[in-house]
Amino acid sequence: MSAIDTLRLSAEEATGLLERREVSGRELHDAYLDAVGARDEQLHAYLRTVPEPNGEGVPVAFKDVISTKGVETTAGSKILEGFKPVFDATVATRCYDAGLTLLGKTNMDEFAMGSSTENSAYGPSRNPWDPERVPGGSSGGSAAAVAGGLAPWALGSDTGGSIKQPAALCGIVGLRPTYGTVSRSGIVAFASSLDQVGPLTRTVRDCAHLYRIIAGRDPCDSTTVELPAPIEIPEATELKGLRVGVPRQLNEADGIEPGVKESVDAAIRLCEELGASVGECELPLSVEYGMPCYYLIAPAEASSNLARYDGVRYGYRAKVEGDLGKLYERTRHDGFGDEPRRRIMLGTYALSAGYYDAFYGQAQKVRTIIGNEFRVVLEDFDVLVSPTSPTVAFRLGSRTANPLAMYVSDVLAIPPNMAGLPSLSIPCGLSEGLPVGLQLIGPQFSESLLFRVGHALEQAIGFDTVPRRLR
Amino acid sequence: MAITTEDVLHVAQLARLELSDEEVERMREQLSAILEAVGKVSELDLEDVEPTAHPLDLVNVLAEDEPRPSLTPEEALANAPDPEDGFFGVPAV
Numbered sequence: 352m353s354a355i356d357t358l359r360l361s362a363e364e365a366t367g368l369l370e371r372r373e374v375s376g377r378e379l380h381d382a383y384l385d386a387v388g389a390r391d392e393q394l395h396a397y398l399r400t401v402p403e404p405n406g407e408g409v410p411v412a413f414k415d416v417i418s419t420k421g422v423e424t425t426a427g428s429k430i431l432e433g434f435k436p437v438f439d440a441t442v443a444t445r446c447y448d449a450g451l452t453l454l455g456k457t458n459m460d461e462f463a464m465g466s467s468t469e470n471s472a473y474g475p476s477r478n479p480w481d482p483e484r485v486p487g488g489s490s491g492g493s494a495a496a497v498a499g500g501l502a503p504w505a506l507g508s509d510t511g512g513s514i515k516q517p518a519a520l521c522g523i524v525g526l527r528p529t530y531g532t533v534s535r536s537g538i539v540a541f542a543s544s545l546d547q548v549g550p551l552t553r554t555v556r557d558c559a560h561l562y563r564i565i566a567g568r569d570p571c572d573s574t575t576v577e578l579p580a581p582i583e584i585p586e587a588t589e590l591k592g593l594r595v596g597v598p599r600q601l602n603e604a605d606g607i608e609p610g611v612k613e614s615v616d617a618a619i620r621l622c623e624e625l626g627a628s629v630g631e632c633e634l635p636l637s638v639e640y641g642m643p644c645y646y647l648i649a650p651a652e653a654s655s656n657l658a659r660y661d662g663v664r665y666g667y668r669a670k671v672e673g674d675l676g677k678l679y680e681r682t683r684h685d686g687f688g689d690e691p692r693r694r695i696m697l698g699t700y701a702l703s704a705g706y707y708d709a710f711y712g713q714a715q716k717v718r719t720i721i722g723n724e725f726r727v728v729l730e731d732f733d734v735l736v737s738p739t740s741p742t743v744a745f746r747l748g749s750r751t752a753n754p755l756a757m758y759v760s761d762v763l764a765i766p767p768n769m770a771g772l773p774s775l776s777i778p779c780g781l782s783e784g785l786p787v788g789l790q791l792i793g794p795q796f797s798e799s800l801l802f803r804v805g806h807a808l809e810q811a812i813g814f815d816t817v818p819r820r821l822r
Numbered sequence: 823m824a825i826t827t828e829d830v831l832h833v834a835q836l837a838r839l840e841l842s843d844e845e846v847e848r849m850r851e852q853l854s855a856i857l858e859a860v861g862k863v864s865e866l867d868l869e870d871v872e873p874t875a876h877p878l879d880l881v882n883v884l885a886e887d888e889p890r891p892s893l894t895p896e897e898a899l900a901n902a903p904d905p906e907d908g909f910f911g912v913p914a915v
Contacts, residue, residue: 640863642860658837675913700857
C-alpha cells in the first residue's frame with residue numbers, strides 16, 4: 352500500500368495497518384518523510400529528520416529538547432549546535448521499547464522559552480492552518496508536524512503551557528501531565544520543578560496511548576512517582592454524573608477574544624447535553640498571581656540550570672583571547688539568544704542577595720496558595736474548563752517586540768501548572784477560521800478522567816483536525 | 823520597579839554573561855518592565871504561608887549504593903570543544 356494519508360491517519364490506525372501487515376514500518380516512515388519533503392520547507396516543523404527508521408513500528412517526532420543518542424539535540428539553541436547526546440532520554444527509550452521509531456527532531460523556542468517558536472535560533476515554525484501565523488510554542492514544531500500531517504504524533508515539553516498552547520493554536524490534542532509522572536532524565540532542563548514531557552496527537556485516544564507509553568517512575572529521575580492506577584484508553588461518549596466547574600477568572604480574563612469565548616461556551620453547553628452538571632467557581636488568586644509567580648520561579652530555576660553552558664564540556668565555545676572567565680562570558684553571550692539571556696538575568700536577579708525573599712521566596716509562597724485554591728475548587732468539581740489560550744494563532748512578529756506581550760499568551764495555561772495539576776487541550780471549534788483550544792484541568796493523577804471527558808467531547812464536537820487549506 | 827545600569831552589570835557578572843553597552847541599556851529597560859509586572863507578588867501578605875518548592879508531597883528517595891555502568895572517558899569527552907589528553911581543555915584560569 353502506498354497511499355497513506357498522513358494528514359488523517361491516527362497513530363492508532365497506523366498501528367492497525369502495521370499489525371495487519373497492510374504497510375511496513377519503512378513505508379510508513381517514508382510516507383511521513385515524503386510529506387515533510389512536500390510541506391516542511393514552508394512549515395519548518397523539523398530541525399532534522401532521520402532517514403532510516405530504528406525499527407518497524409509507528410514513527411514519532413520528538414521536540415528537540417529530548418536527548419537522542421547520536422542524533423543532534425540542540426533545544427533550539429546555537430549554544431548546543433552540533434551536540435550529539437551520548438545517551439537517550441528515558442522517554443525516548445520508553446518509546447523505542449514500545450516499538451515506536453524516531454522520525455525526527457522538531458523545532459522549538461530556544462530552551463523552551465517562548466510561546467511562538469520565534470525564539471528558535473534556527474528560525475520560526477509556521478502554523479499549518481495559516482503560514483502567516485505562529486504555531487504557538489514552545490513545542491510549536493511538534494504541534495505543526497502533527498497538524499500538518501508530518502508526523503502521526505509527537506512529544507513536546509510543557510513548563511508554562513508549552514504543549515497545551517501550541518496544541519490549541521494548531522487544532523490538535525496536547526497533554527500537560529501531572530508533574531512527576533513522566534521522567535525528565537535526558538530532557539534539556541529549563542525549570543525543573545515545572546518541566547514535564549507530554550504527547551501532542553490528533554486524537555484523545557492517541558494521546559492516552561502515548562501517555563501510557565511514557566509515564567511511570569524512573570530510577571534516573573528521583574522526582575518521578577509510580578502512577579496510582581493504569582491509564583485507561585477512553586471509550587465513553589457521555590458524561591453522566593460528571594461535575595464540570597467553570598472558573599470565572601479563567602473564562603473572563605482580559606484579552607480573551609470573543610470568538611474564543613463563544614467556542615468554549617458552546618463546548619461547556621455540550622458538556623451539559625452529554626449529561627454533566629456545570630457550575631461556576633472562583634480562582635481569583637491563581638489567575639491574578641499565576642503569571643507573576645511563574646515568571647519569577649521559572650527564570651530563577653532556568654538561571655541555575657543554564658549555568659552549565661560554559662563552553663567547556665560540550666556545546667559552543669567562543670574564540671577569545673584571555674582567561675577562563677572571559678571564555679565563559681563571551682561563550683554565553685554569543686551562544687544564547689535574547690530570551691534565554693533575559694530569563695537568566697531575571698532569574699539571577701530574583702535569586703540574588705537582598706532580593707531572594709521579596710521575589711523567589713514570595714513566589715514560592717504564592718505557589719502554595721495557588722495549589723490550595725485549586726484543591727478547594729476540585730472538591731466540588733471533577734474537572735475545570737477554560738480556553739487554553741486567550742487568542743487564536745497570532746501573526747508572526749506581532750508579539751516579538753515586547754516580552755510581556757508574549758508572556759500573556761500563557762496566562763490561562765500557567766495556573767494549573769503551578770499547582771502540579773494535569774491539563775488537556777482539545778480543539779473545540781474555529782474562530783476567524785483558526786482553531787480554538789479547550790483546556791480541561793483535573794486533580795493530580797486524573798489523566799484517565801481527562802481523556803474520558805476529552806474523548807466524549809471530541810466525538811460530540813467532530814472537529815476536523817486537517818487544516819482547511821490542506822483538505 | 824526601575825533597576826539601574828549598575829544592577830544590570832552586577833547581575834550580568836553573577837551570571838557570567840557578557841553584554842554590550844547597547845544590550846545593557848535594553849536589558850535595563852526590559853527587566854524594569856518585567857520586574858514591575860512580576861513584583862505584583864509582593865502585594866500579598868503571606869507571612870504564615872509555607873513555600874512550595876515541589877508540587878508533589880514526596881519523601882526522600884534513596885537508592886542502593888551500587889555501581890552501574892556509566893560513560894567512558896571517550897563518551898564524556900565526545901562533545902568537548904577542546905579535549906586534550908583525556909581532559910577538558912581550557913585557557914588559563
